């Protein structure tokens with residue numbers, strides 16, 4: 528069975544202007560040379576995609592968008608369509624919990640966006656994760672299974688080549704309260720991998736990189752890197768500093 532190459536992706540969220548993002552991307556590109564065996568991805572705001580693409584060109588660092596619409600074009604003021612991202616980035620984050628919480632994204636829209644990303648040969652980084660109340664009521668695994676099933680609803684096994692799934696428990700995002708490696712292992716090795724296997728088949732499921740996200744930093748990355756079913760990280764706050772982002776990547780390179 529194929530063991531996925533680790534991916535460490537930085538979600539810059541609504542931070543950095545074009546100049547600041549370009550500088551951050553250039554600093555990451557300058558430091559990545561010594562890190563082997565891990566794929567780095569930076570996900571700046573839409574307006575900086577072109578500048579960041581140019582800043583990391585030739586470094587091996589990839590670029591991702593943070594969201595997109597499912598349709599190819601149309602009267603959707605303020606939205607970005609998949610074909611508009613082609614040539615700007617290779618990855619696109621889909622269904623981040625902040626999109627679900629603040630912008631009305633649903634399991635259904637996430638499924639449509641994942642299919643649209645695959646159709647345009649963009650690699651979707653699909654985010655799933657339970658809220659604190661879902662965890663406290665004992666429903667975390669069930670919520671995750673449902674989110675993964677919905678996200679993959681329009682795919683078949685042949686579509687899963689570029690797929691990446693990120694487990695980001697909502698209570699761990701931006702709180703400094705990361706999940707424990709045991710929780711990451713239970714959800715990622717259990718609920719996520721087994722749901723994918725049911726939908727896509729065992730071999731395909733085993734090859735999909737699973738990222739942990741939620742308060743990952745230079746100090747705790749190695750704990751997650753040591754977990755068998757954690758194939759990388761989706762990093763928020765700590766990805767806004769080149770040194771700490773690269774340190775997270777080093778932890779996964781050495782795992």
Ligand SMILES: O=C(CO)COP(=O)(O)O
Nearest residue numbers: 538700701741742763764
């Ligand atoms: O939401 C996240 C990445 O997508 C995680 O954010 P933090 O690393 O800031 O907790």
